């Protein structure tokens with residue numbers, strides 16, 4: 001656990017450092033541009049490079065700055081900054097190695113022993129859309145089926161190419177008759193796992209290392225599916241994440257380079273699922289449509305519950321107006 005926090009903290013620092021270096025470099029380049037312009041005007045035909053030491057001693061303030069700029073240009077701009085950035089990239093590229101301690105090729109849900117950090121910043125900057133289809137079903141609780149839909153469905157034609165969302169490795173390549181059909185689970189260096197369901201054909205093999213955008217399968221409609229589509233999931237240490245929090249499905253790109261995972265948000269989503277599932281099992285989920293003249297008191301009496309419970313179930317504040325025709329949950 002401690003290692004995750006340490007790592008996360010390090011990541012945040014490195015990212016801000018990287019950003020800082022980036023802005024400093026930009027500022028430097030702008031300065032260099034103006035300095036070079038000044039320099040050229042003042043030089044008027046004289047050979048500017050190389051400069052002798054004598055020239056440097058006699059130089060005006062402006063040319064001294066130009067010299068400094070030249071030095072910075074050759075050292076910082078090319079060698080130093082490049083190496084710093086490269087080193088930062090290399091160090092932050094494999095959080096998955098520390099997050100997961102097992103590699104199970106049989107099951108999607110193989111997260112025994114993982115510790116879920118309270119928050120974790122995930123680098124999603126290298127994301128590639130697995131297939132460029134419109135959303136046919138969003139992530140969330142499906143009251144019609146009384147179960148959670150843990151991914152986003154994207155329209156496609158059977159045989160369309162599905163590509164890897166990030167660099168990673170194929171963990172599960174399997175078949176789930178009553179659910180995903182033919183499906184793949186990829187684990188990525190950034191700590192995320194992605195799930196691709198209802199495939200018609202595999203391209204990638206188990207344990208294969210893939211790069212973002214590499215074809216991994218062909219789309220289809222296998223398993224529990226009503227038509228060709230890709231069921232696409234993001235998971236972090238087994239916790240499902242709403243893909244719409246990371247991807248802008250209208251623009252087909254990521255919303256931000258970094259996604260902040262929050263254990264609290266993930267837990268509340270799964271509690272919602274559990275609550276829905278248990279109600280579905282017991283058949284206890286009941287609703288009452290508000291009629292004219294009814295109050296919370298009369299509805300509570302009619303449905304055998306209490307005003308407090310109705311308020312809680314429907315998130316009603318004191319003094320909230322009951323609109324005729326509104327559906328209230330009563331159990």
Ligand SMILES: [Zn+2]
Pocket residue numbers: 137149151152153230231232
């Ligand atoms: Zn789906």
